[in-house]
Amino acid sequence: MPQAGEFQIIEKFFTYQTFGAWKSQGVGDDCAIIDTGAGRLAVTCDMMAMGTHFLPDADPENVGYKALAVNLSDLAAAGAIPRAFFLSIGLPRRDDGWLADFSRGLMGLARESGCALLGGDTTRTPEVNGRHAPVTISITAMGDLPAGMGLTRAGAKPGDEIWVSGTVGDAYAALKCRWGEWTVMPDLEPALFARMDRPTPRVALGQAIIGAASACADISDGLLADLGHILERSGVSAEIDWERLPISTALKSMTIPRQHEAALTGGDDYELIFTAPVSARDRIYEAALRTGTPVTCIGRVVPRTSRAVTVRAGDGMLVELTKVGFDHFDHEEG
Amino acid sequence: MPQAGEFQIIEKFFTYQTFGAWKSQGVGDDCAIIDTGAGRLAVTCDMMAMGTHFLPDADPENVGYKALAVNLSDLAAAGAIPRAFFLSIGLPRRDDGWLADFSRGLMGLARESGCALLGGDTTRTPEVNGRHAPVTISITAMGDLPAGMGLTRAGAKPGDEIWVSGTVGDAYAALKCRWGEWTVMPDLEPALFARMDRPTPRVALGQAIIGAASACADISDGLLADLGHILERSGVSAEIDWERLPISTALKSMTIPRQHEAALTGGDDYELIFTAPVSARDRIYEAALRTGTPVTCIGRVVPRTSRAVTVRAGDGMLVELTKVGFDHFDHEEG
Numbered sequence: 098m099p100q101a102g103e104f105q106i107i108e109k110f111f112t113y114q115t116f117g118a119w120k121s122q123g124v125g126d127d128c129a130i131i132d133t134g135a136g137r138l139a140v141t142c143d144m145m146a147m148g149t150h151f152l153p154d155a156d157p158e159n160v161g162y163k164a165l166a167v168n169l170s171d172l173a174a175a176g177a178i179p180r181a182f183f184l185s186i187g188l189p190r191r192d193d194g195w196l197a198d199f200s201r202g203l204m205g206l207a208r209e210s211g212c213a214l215l216g217g218d219t220t221r222t223p224e225v226n227g228r229h230a231p232v233t234i235s236i237t238a239m240g241d242l243p244a245g246m247g248l249t250r251a252g253a254k255p256g257d258e259i260w261v262s263g264t265v266g267d268a269y270a271a272l273k274c275r276w277g278e279w280t281v282m283p284d285l286e287p288a289l290f291a292r293m294d295r296p297t298p299r300v301a302l303g304q305a306i307i308g309a310a311s312a313c314a315d316i317s318d319g320l321l322a323d324l325g326h327i328l329e330r331s332g333v334s335a336e337i338d339w340e341r342l343p344i345s346t347a348l349k350s351m352t353i354p355r356q357h358e359a360a361l362t363g364g365d366d367y368e369l370i371f372t373a374p375v376s377a378r379d380r381i382y383e384a385a386l387r388t389g390t391p392v393t394c395i396g397r398v399v400p401r402t403s404r405a406v407t408v409r410a411g412d413g414m415l416v417e418l419t420k421v422g423f424d425h426f427d428h429e430e431g
Numbered sequence: 432m433p434q435a436g437e438f439q440i441i442e443k444f445f446t447y448q449t450f451g452a453w454k455s456q457g458v459g460d461d462c463a464i465i466d467t468g469a470g471r472l473a474v475t476c477d478m479m480a481m482g483t484h485f486l487p488d489a490d491p492e493n494v495g496y497k498a499l500a501v502n503l504s505d506l507a508a509a510g511a512i513p514r515a516f517f518l519s520i521g522l523p524r525r526d527d528g529w530l531a532d533f534s535r536g537l538m539g540l541a542r543e544s545g546c547a548l549l550g551g552d553t554t555r556t557p558e559v560n561g562r563h564a565p566v567t568i569s570i571t572a573m574g575d576l577p578a579g580m581g582l583t584r585a586g587a588k589p590g591d592e593i594w595v596s597g598t599v600g601d602a603y604a605a606l607k608c609r610w611g612e613w614t615v616m617p618d619l620e621p622a623l624f625a626r627m628d629r630p631t632p633r634v635a636l637g638q639a640i641i642g643a644a645s646a647c648a649d650i651s652d653g654l655l656a657d658l659g660h661i662l663e664r665s666g667v668s669a670e671i672d673w674e675r676l677p678i679s680t681a682l683k684s685m686t687i688p689r690q691h692e693a694a695l696t697g698g699d700d701y702e703l704i705f706t707a708p709v710s711a712r713d714r715i716y717e718a719a720l721r722t723g724t725p726v727t728c729i730g731r732v733v734p735r736t737s738r739a740v741t742v743r744a745g746d747g748m749l750v751e752l753t754k755v756g757f758d759h760f761d762h763e764e765g
Contacts, residue, residue: 106525106553110534111518117547118575119514129550131515133575136469142550142571144519146564148557180453181465184445185478185519185569191440200444213451216463216476219440223482223565230480230564231557235519237476237571241452241467 122249125330127174127315128240130247137242139177143168147231152275157195159294160234161202166298167317168238169210170367173303174315176248177240179212184236187222189229210300212238248303248313253331253372257311257398260381262299262368262390264345265320266356267292269363279355285347292345296367302392303369305384313371319362321406324370328398328405331372337396340411357416361408372398456583459664461508461649462574464581471576473511477501481565486609491529493628494568495536500632501651502572503544504701507637508649510582511574513546518570521556523563544634546572582637582647587665587706591645591732594715596633596702596724598679599654600690601626603697613689619681626679630701636726637703639718647705653698655740661706662732662739671730674745691750695742706732 107125115121120132128139145167147153151160165182172179184203188196207214222230271293273279274286281289303313312331314323320342328335342360349356373381378394385392408416441459449455454466462473479501481487485494499516506513518537522530541548556564605627607613608620615623637647646665648657654676662669676694683690707715712728719726742750 106530107551109527110530111538111548111551113538113548115547116542117514117545118512119547119549121515121547121549129515129517131549133470133472133514135575136467138467140515140517140550140573142517142519142552144521144552144554144567144569146521146554146557149555178452180451180467181455181463181474183463183474183476183571185476185571187478187480187567193443196440196444204445204447208450211451213449213453213455214445214447215453215455215465216474217441217445218476218478218569220478220480221483223480223567225559225562225564228559230559230567233478233521233557233564233567235478235552235569237517237519239474241469 126249127171128177130175130242130249137244137247139172139175139240139242139247140237141168141171142235142237143171144233144235146233153231156294157198158202161199162206162295164234164236165203165206165212166296167367168236169212169298169300170296170315170317172238172240173298173300174248174313174369175242176246176303176307176313177242178304179210179238179240179300181213181215182207182236182238184214184217184234186217186219187233188219189222189231246307248307248310248371250312250314250327250330253312253327253333253398254374255333255398255400257372257374258378258394259324259335259337259370259372259396259398260392260394261320261343261370262302262392264343265316265366265368266348266359266363267345268296268365269359270348270351270355279351281347282350285350289347293365296365298367299369299390301388302384302390305388306371306373306381309377309380309384310371310373313369316366316368316370317364319364320370321361325405327370327372332401333398334400334402334404335396335398335406337406337408339408339416341393341395343391343393460583461505462511464509464576464583471578471581473506473509473574473576473581474571475502475505476569476571477505478567478569480567487565490628491532492536495533496540496629498568498570499537499540499546500630501701502570503546503632503634504630504649504651506572506574507632507634508582508647508703509574509576510580510637510641510647511576512638513544513572513574513634515547515549516541516570516572518548518551518568520551521554521567523556523565580641582641582644582705584646584648584661584664587646587661587667587732588708589667589732589734591706591708592712592728593658593669593671593704593706593730593732594726594728595654595677595704596636596726598677599650599700599702600682600693600697601679602630602699603693604682604685604689613685615681616684619684623681627699630699632701633703633724635722636718636724639722640705640715643711643714643718644705644707647703650700650702650704651698653696654704655695656698658704659739661704666735667732668734668736668738669730669732669740671740671742673742673750675727675729677725677727
């Protein structure tokens with residue numbers, strides 16, 4: 098739900114003693130996990146703005162798809178079954194062509210995932226210097242969880258293995274290529290760009306590893322940043338073997354420093370990263386096979402040390418990284 | 432949830448054949464009423480933007496209060512018990528003073544109404560001409576409903592009486608006074624302005640009239656517009672007696688045309704407008720007394736005619752009005 102650097106705002110201004118009849122866990126998690134008395138729900142909420150989260154010339158069908166996909170990914174990280182979502186959309190003006198394409202992308206994924214649009218609000222975006230601000234989209238998505246179940250970022254234990262789904266770093270590499278900063282062979286470009294424009298929320302996998310995984314997050318801020326959230330909430334550290342990281346053919350075709358940057362710090366992949374005891378290994382593979390989702394064991398949880406994550410290359414040397422994750426308000430005073 | 436004029440956008444682009452495991456009623460209503468299998472929920476979602484819904488110099492504590500209040504009002508219109516809400520907030524920059532005041536207003540009402548903040552997202556607002564757009568707030572609020580119960584806009588029947596809570600037109604008159612277009616005596620000003628800045632969601636009344644009222648909406652677009660939604664959904668028409676409308680002392684001090692304009696077409700009051708059979712009259716008064724909420728019978732539901740609402744003055748003459756309700760996208764081509 099929140100991206101890494103917004104934590105200070107949420108902690109400082111919107112954290113308070115709990116009250117009310119509904120009991121929630123998972124504050125600071127991908128989803129709130131709520132016991133309503135009648136049942137257990139997972140709820141998540143994401144806001145996207147043109148210019149901040151997607152480019153003004155982005156295909157509106159992809160924008161619609163991705164707006165829901167990132168929320169489904171949060172539900173996946175909790176192991177929830179997506180059921181319903183609510184859409185608030187701020188528009189600078191009514192643009193029927195844009196809306197039709199946006200709606201097609203959004204509703205296509207909604208139908209595919211059984212997550213129904215049950216309400217919403219549309220409004221005119223505010224004016225700045227005589228011009229209306231670009232499109233702003235906020236989605237709240239809700240899912241079902243079995244009573245007493247649900248994955249959170251807390252629960253990783255020393256000795257657990259660390260897993261990721263799919264491949265990592267592709268969305269970041271795609272953005273770099275689209276910006277013209279990096280290049281990739283033309284025949285690899287469409288698949289790479291699709292990873293940024295139409296990420297696959299790992300909804301079936303999330304449900305399948307409930308009860309087997311000890312902690313889970315989706316990779317929205319970057320592998321190290323999101324693993325970092327798990328480690329912090331669980332009070333542990335981790336060792337990652339760089340050689341085991343699942344890297345796509347497109348990213349493999351780039352230099353090692355670029356691979357490091359994309360796979361370890363690049364966000365927007367919407368893969369799941371999760372921990373599980375060694376004894377659950379067969380259940381993890383079985384869940385992967387059953388849901389048709391590739392999973393890879395990339396390291397292990399260790400007792401807490403001064404370093405949250407250690408990444409070792411094949412030669413045993415440490416991989417050093419400066420930039421970790423992404424924060425909209427990173428460079429501002431608190 | 433949606434304001435009057437956004438209906439075309441929602442109907443055209445976001446209406447589709449239902450699917451999924453959760454069954455919903457109340458599309459186009461103040462809330463979605465959802466049967467999750469485990470229980471019945473009411474969910475609503477509202478987006479507010481500085482410059483569109485509140486003035487840039489508005490007291491952030493009032494902005495926080497009102498952002499939640501309008502959602503609680505939607506839950507009230509469904510008769511739901513508020514339980515939880517989710518906040519997405521887009522900010523041009525981190526402004527700790529603004530955030531602290533906003534949070535105090537928001538969380539004060541949250542605590543008072545037992546509606547807990549269980550998650551959210553913060554992001555940077557998009558840039559326009561090199562400047563970030565002003566604050567955008569989206570809240571999704573959720574409440575509990577008894578199984579099989581809940582108020583919607585459908586269900587008003589010829590012969591039913593039409594009721595409103597509190598007084599109507601004050602928020603609109605306050606806005607006109609703040610803009611300097613209308614004036615009010617200085618000693619009446621604070622109470623009038625409070626009606627715009629800190630509206631009272633009629634949460635207890637909404638719950639108390641479940642089972643007695645036949646249809647209900649909150650007055651966000653204006654009395655005639657919101658009554659119009661009930662009439663349209665119910666397939667009926669209405670007659671309103673102008674003389675019976677509950678008008679505050681402040682609004683009574685203004686000219687009759689201004690009273691008409693404010694009370695009949697002005698939005699933002701967040702009072703409830705509801706219909707009930709004559710046989711439920713005692714239960715309505717009992718609910719009003721128990722919850723300490725003034726209610727007034729202002730007219731009756733009649734069989735559908737070519738005119739949705741007829742408003743009669745004391746002399747039996749029709750009150751004619753041009754402007755009805757409010758639509759963010761009213762003046763644009765479809």
